[in-house]
Amino acid sequence: MHPEPGRIPVSIIIPNYNYARFLQRSIDSSLEQDYPDVEIIVVDDASRDHSSDIIKSYGDSITAKLREKNGGHAAAFNTGLEASSGEIVLFLDADDYLYPGAVSTIVDAWDEATAQVQFRLHIVDEVQRIKDVFPPPELPFDSGDVVPKLLHKGRYQTTVTSGLAFDRSTLDTIMPIPEPDFRQGADGYLATLAPLYGHVRSIDECLGAYRIHGVNHSVFGERLAERARWRVRHDFHRMDALADQASEIGLIVPRDAMLHDPVHLEERLASLCTDRKHHPVRDDSKLALAAAGAKASLEMKATLRRRAVLAAWFLSVGVLPRRMAKSVLSWKLVASTRPAFLAQLSKAIRRVMG
Known part of the structure; x- marks a missing residue:
């Protein structure tokens, strides 16, 4: 070859x-x-x-x-x-x-x-x-x-x-x-x-x-809702392309595949919680996405501690009032929004979970 x-x-x-x-x-x-x-x-x-x-x-x-x-x-x-x-x-x-x-x-x-x-x-x-x-x-x-x-x-x-x-x-x-x-x-x-x-x-x-700098596509600054919506839509485009390509070689992509993906579910929760009016999926509910995220987290290839922490994070977003849930989402997805004590805690947790 x-x-x-x-x-x-x-x-x-x-x-x-x-x-x-x-x-x-x-x-x-x-x-x-x-x-x-x-x-x-x-x-x-x-x-x-x-x-x-x-x-x-x-x-x-x-x-x-x-x-x-x-x-x-x-x-x-x-x-x-x-x-x-x-x-x-x-x-x-x-x-x-x-x-x-x-x-x-x-x-x-x-x-x-x-x-x-x-x-x-x-x-x-x-x-x-x-x-x-x-x-x-x-x-x-x-x-x-x-x-x-x-x-x-x-x-x-x-x-x-x-x-x-x-x-x-x-x-x-x-x-x-x-x-x-x-x-x-x-x-x-x-x-x-x-x-x-x-x-x-x-x-x-x-x-x-x-x-990483202030104008590349990887950084949306603090525009959490805009970033989340883009990533959700991008995932839908990826999955449409995957389904089409897979069908050509005799494979089938389940329709609910993305509900097993914690990365997608993080962004989908962020989009729903920060700007429900413009959220791409009309029938989504905060609690249902959080439950799916917790389940998907426990299926990850990672340490048990990491999986458990992420599952707990999803569930907390699901049950907290929307304003508090938005803050918790922002702290995880946009590092620059974290209070100083949380930034230090995040680094400590990362070292322990590595």
Whole structure:
């Protein structure tokens, strides 16, 4: 299936929109890979800053694709894949960057059964100071055949765009990504569908940096209701895509799959509690979602202590008055809203539960 080990061609696709101040670091990190066969495609999605000048300054060392009309995350991914030729493909967000040995480590982990490799990332701030690890080390990746977990709850333990690498033939099967449904969060589409066609390989080492700052899509600030609604709708789009793709290979996704997913249920509770009027699911009830969340928490692959704490959190949100429930939700989902004593308690609990 692949050329001899060490010579698998790799493509790094960098989708960019108005990230001129971060873009150079992202491109440079791709050019600095110690692996000998890497092509770099930078897709600018009609930026309004000076991104195009930065891209043009690299000349022939990269392939530049400058879109005339902004199309969002999925459109940039689709454009990049069409321009690429690698058998392993990474999508690196323009505000993130890779460490020099990232591609070599990914290739070393690859085999013919692989559809996706995932790895941890350091969380860094705007000036590249390391703040944490994503996903947290105490959350074990799901590896191998994750299809049973996908069919059960529509999710497995994976990561974000810049911590993923995909098999080219798999991408050719599941792409292009539907652009209206995935203007943001295109990585969610890929990571949900790719495991239908092969194994997931996981690397616990941090191979790059995931930059958190005030304007990227990962940070909605304190707009909890808006963030929660977006994530709920994104999950529905993912599940529709999963159901369609699964049916093509003779698999069925249960209609209630997301009610087994604590991550989805957290956001769904947050949406319902913070802005019921605009909540996407009219018939939802706070107590029913909380009960489902508690049950799903106890099914997680985590320590008993972690599962019990999360189940108790769900139940407390379910029974508390709406105003108190909203505060408890906010404290968990938006760290910056926590009182100082809770922030310290959260860190202590995380150390104990790791």
